[in-house]
Amino acid sequence: QPDDVAIGIASSGFRSNGYSLIRKVVFEIAGLKIDDRVSECNEKTVGELLLEPTQLYAQPIRSVLRHYRVKQVVHGIAHIxxxxxxxxxxxxxxxxxxIQIERGSWEIPSVFGWLQKLGSIEQAEMDRVFNMGVGMVLVVSPHFVDSIMHxxxxxxxxxxxxxxxTAADDGSDRVVVS
Structure with missing residues (x-):
């Protein structure tokens, strides 16, 4: 609905997406090894970055939906x-x-910048392949944003x-990231 707010929830890194591109950049192009340390990512090893456990959202999302079962203030959920x-x-x-997404309104984990720089990957490709730090989005009534975020x-x-x-004309892009 117009005026709804998109709440992004942090991801835990790459999760399960883009590993063909990651493998090519990290191992084939850059020639890194699994135990090489990455200074841009708090000295974690390549292996630690690639095996970061996936953030699970089921429990918190269920809690929000249960809390607002009658009011139904969550109008959409997207797994990124x-x-x-x-x-x-x-x-x-x-x-x-x-939905107008404001780039810079969330924290992009350093692992994405490291990979982008390492492989000279264009921003559009990064945005298409990866979640860029947002693993789940809730589209909610503006009156309940603070409560849901809490x-x-x-x-x-x-x-x-x-x-x-916002209201849109048919045929316009459904999502714009700017």
């Missing part, structure tokens, strides 16, 4: 996987709505207000 924010959010947005934090999640919904 391959295809990034644009493709995954577009799947849940009706043609009459556009609940997510109570479950150990890092939420950010990353965008908002």
């Amino acid at each position: 996987t391959g295809g990034g924010l644009e493709e995954n959010l577009a799947r849940i947005v009706p043609p009459s709505i556009q 609940q997510l934090r109570e479950h150990g999640m890092q939420p950010w207000k990353i965008g908002y919904a």
Whole structure:
């Protein structure tokens, strides 16, 4: 609905997406080894970066949905996987709505910048292949944003207000990242 707010929830790194590109850049192009340390990422090893456990969202999302069962203030949920924010959010947005995402409104983990620099990967490709630090998005009523973000934090999640919904003409992009 117009004026809804997009709440992004932090991811735990690459998760399961982009490993063909990662393998090519890290091992074939850069020639790194699994136990090489990456200074841009707090001296973690390549192996530690690639095997970062996946953040699970089921418990916190269920909690939010249960809390607002009657009011139904969550109007959409998108799991951000391959295809990034644009493709995954577009799947849940009706043609009459556009979600405007504000780049810079969330923290992008250093591992993405390291990989981008290492492989000279264009931003559009990074955005298409990876979640860029946002693993899940809730599109919610603006009146409940603070409460929902508080609940997510109570479950150990890092939420950010990353965008908002506006009315759109049919045929316009459903998601715009700027």
